Amino acid sequence: MxxxxxxxxxxxxxxxxxxxxxxxxxxxxxxxxxxxxxxxxxxxxxxxxxxxxxxxxxxxxxxxxxxxxxxVPQRVLGEPPSTLLSFTEMARARGLRPTAKVLRQEVRPAGLEEAEKLRIAPAAAVVQIDRLRGMDQVPVCFDVVVVPVNRAPALVDANLEDASLYQVLREQCGIDVFRSAYALTAANADAALARLLGVNPGAAVLVGDEVAYEQNGAPVLIGSNRYRGDAYRFEADLFRSHPDVHTLGGRL
The missing domain is CATH 1.10.10.10 (Winged helix-like DNA-binding domain superfamily/Winged helix DNA-binding domain)
Structure with missing residues (x-):
């Protein structure tokens, strides 16, 4: 500062x-x-x-x-506008210690919707990773990520406790996350989620669903992040197209 x-x-x-x-x-x-x-x-x-x-x-x-x-202001986690950062990078940029408790890390068949988003065969092996993310020991986010095993086999046994998933993907799997298609909605915490995040049942949460891609356009992972509504802010830069500019169709 x-x-x-x-x-x-x-x-x-x-x-x-x-x-x-x-x-x-x-x-x-x-x-x-x-x-x-x-x-x-x-x-x-x-x-x-x-x-x-x-x-x-x-x-x-x-x-x-x-x-x-x-x-003393509340510590609210948020991404700088139009910048893709991992949870770990966001926390460290604010001088906070990121934490991650692994609740699930197992291989299972992909569902039909997951297979479509990841461009893999239905029932292909994926590794699902559920983690409770925090800042300075305060729970902030319940994070569920699904990655194709054939793209990142090291994730099956990787130590993801208090680790950055982006960093593990880069260093152990040779995968760099380049872009994330992110959709944000509002919801209320059910009893199980409320216990994890340390809030009352029915408390406001922000649900972020994403598909992350490499620079070549190949999908890397799909994820669902449930943030405490009082601890996360999502920011974005929005632009209007000039009326004389014509866009090209097709998949990015």
């Missing part, structure tokens, strides 16, 4: 509050003590306190409400 600590005594405020935020003393989504109490606690004037807090606000570590005071 842009910016730096303010000079003088305000830098001590900046460093002290930043450490409290980084270590969880002020948790994500929580409100800081009132300015008077916090200034007394740090042994500075309120004017100096505000200089330090304002620097943290400029860098995104704090948010200010005129009515309610200072807050």
């Amino acid at each position: 842009a910016g730096s600590a303010p000079p003088g005594v305000a830098a001590e405020v900046y460093n002290a509050v930043l450490e409290a935020v980084s270590t969880g003393q002020f948790a994500a989504g929580s409100r800081l003590p009132g300015e008077r109490a916090l200034a007394e606690r740090l042994g500075v004037s309120r004017a100096t306190l505000r200089l330090g807090l304002a620097a943290l606000e400029d860098q995104g570590f704090l948010e200010r409400s005129a009515q309610r005071g200072w807050f």
